[in-house]
Amino acid sequence: MIPLLDIRAQYAGIREELDAAVLETLASGAYVSGPRVEAFERGFAAYCGAREAIALNSGTSALHLALLALGIGPGDEVITTAMTFVATVAAIRYAGATPVLVDADPQSFNIDPALIERAITPRTRAIIPVHLHGRLAEMDAIMAVADRHGIPVIEDAAQAHGAELGGRRAGTFGAIGCFSFYPGKNLGACGEGGGVVTDHADAAAAMRQLRDWGQAGRYNHVLHGFNYRMDGIQGAILEVKLRHLPAWTEGRRRVARIYDRLLAGSGILTPAAPAGDEHVYHVYAIRSAMRDRLADGRRPRDADDGGGESQHGDEPGTQRGQDACDKFVVRVVWRDRHGRLEHADPDDTAWRRLGARPAADKNEGRREQCSEG
Numbered sequence: 338m339i340p341l342l343d344i345r346a347q348y349a350g351i352r353e354e355l356d357a358a359v360l361e362t363l364a365s366g367a368y369v370s371g372p373r374v375e376a377f378e379r380g381f382a383a384y385c386g387a388r389e390a391i392a393l394n395s396g397t398s399a400l401h402l403a404l405l406a407l408g409i410g411p412g413d414e415v416i417t418t419a420m421t422f423v424a425t426v427a428a429i430r431y432a433g434a435t436p437v438l439v440d441a442d443p444q445s446f447n448i449d450p451a452l453i454e455r456a457i458t459p460r461t462r463a464i465i466p467v468h469l470h471g472r473l474a475e476m477d478a479i480m481a482v483a484d485r486h487g488i489p490v491i492e493d494a495a496q497a498h499g500a501e502l503g504g505r506r507a508g509t510f511g512a513i514g515c516f517s518f519y520p521g522k523n524l525g526a527c528g529e530g531g532g533v534v535t536d537h538a539d540a541a542a543a544m545r546q547l548r549d550w551g552q553a554g555r556y557n558h559v560l561h562g563f564n565y566r567m568d569g570i571q572g573a574i575l576e577v578k579l580r581h582l583p584a585w586t587e588g589r590r591r592v593a594r595i596y597d598r599l600l601a602g603s604g605i606l607t608p609a610a611p612a613g614d615e616h617v618y619h620v621y622a623i624r625s626a627m628r629d630r631l632a633d634g635r636r637p638r639d640a641d642d643g644g645g646e647s648q649h650g651d652e653p654g655t656q657r658g659q660d661a662c663d664k665f666v667v668r669v670v671w672r673d674r675h676g677r678l679e680h681a682d683p684d685d686t687a688w689r690r691l692g693a694r695p696a697a698d699k700n701e702g703r704r705e706q707c708s709e710g
């Protein structure tokens with residue numbers, strides 16, 4: 338079985354660097370927060386183009402703290418997309434607020450900006466666009482609506498490390514950007530991890546206190562806080578991996594271009610983004626009207642296609658009532674495996690069902706290796 342994601346292959350590629358960073362952290366005794374976490378925060382803030390980054394224990398915690406830092410709580414409504422991982426909606430509930438789901442655009446799979454305005458009520462306190470699959474939501478249009486109504490935007494960039502629009506990176510369009518460093522993400526820890534970026538000093542200070550039991554100094558608990566700190570070892574690992582992220586992202590893009598070529602003319606909607614919108618392909622998601630025909634043959638030779646991922650804000654009790662996300666007929670996903678193209682074999686049954694054209698070079702779609710594999 339080819340796993341959806343082989344994180345051991347990534348480890349093997351940078352083993353010496355990672356082992357050294359972990360061993361150094363073990364010897365240092367800085368197991369929770371500490372200098373390696375702080376160094377990662379500085380590096381990640383610079384990478385995103387934000388003033389501050391705050392490392393946390395998960396992307397869900399990042400969303401939760403972002404909402405709290407903006408003062409959102411019971412009685413407030415937060416607009417987000419119906420097509421996202423459940424954590425986006427769960428975090429709104431953690432804050433005690435009410436999620437209001439609006440539909441996604443069927444081309445981009447991201448929140449439809451035209452529908453946001455209609456969902457705004459006097460109780461709307463935030464908008465959370467999600468950069469699903471690594472493609473930026475339409476931030477210009479979203480920020481225009483938000484600014485018109487004076488509503489802050491929190492970006493769920495859990496799948497979009499380094500995605501760019503007009504030279505600006507995910508997480509820096511709204512007031513606060515939230516990231517996950519779950520192992521399978523484009524930038525993943527070797528365990529749980531997350532973080533926020535922001536240019537707002539007050540929000541940053543509040544989130545630093547909230548992640549550490551609401552402390553404003555040792556045992557001076559000024560807020561109702563949480564234990565949302567990042568482990569020292571995860572900070573050390575992420576600091577190492579961050580150095581490789583640009584090359585890994587280029588690898589994903591290269592693989593995506595090959596998928597694009599193989600699927601050209603097949604009638605499949607591929608995730609092409611408008612010019613200037615730099616997709617980071619956390620997932621290469623396609624849309625097809627042939628879902629039923631594909632369903633039993635969609636797994637290219639013993640490959641795990643990842644099609645079972647939960648989506649659509651499917652949190653228990655969440656009112657759906659949306660349309661487009663239910664019409665996304667298939668989301669056959671071949672994630673690249675940190676630069677390795679394992680699944681795009683055009684001779685494969687599933688690819689033939691998709692209408693992929695045979696590769697001119699027999700090896701074009703096979704185990705394409707990028708430099709940082």
Ligand SMILES: Cc1ncc(COP(=O)(O)O)c(C=O)c1O
Nearest residue numbers: 395396397422424425495517519
């Ligand atoms: C869109 C989205 N939001 C939030 C999260 C939550 O991140 P984490 O799993 O690190 O809590 C994830 C990741 O799983 C995600 O994909």
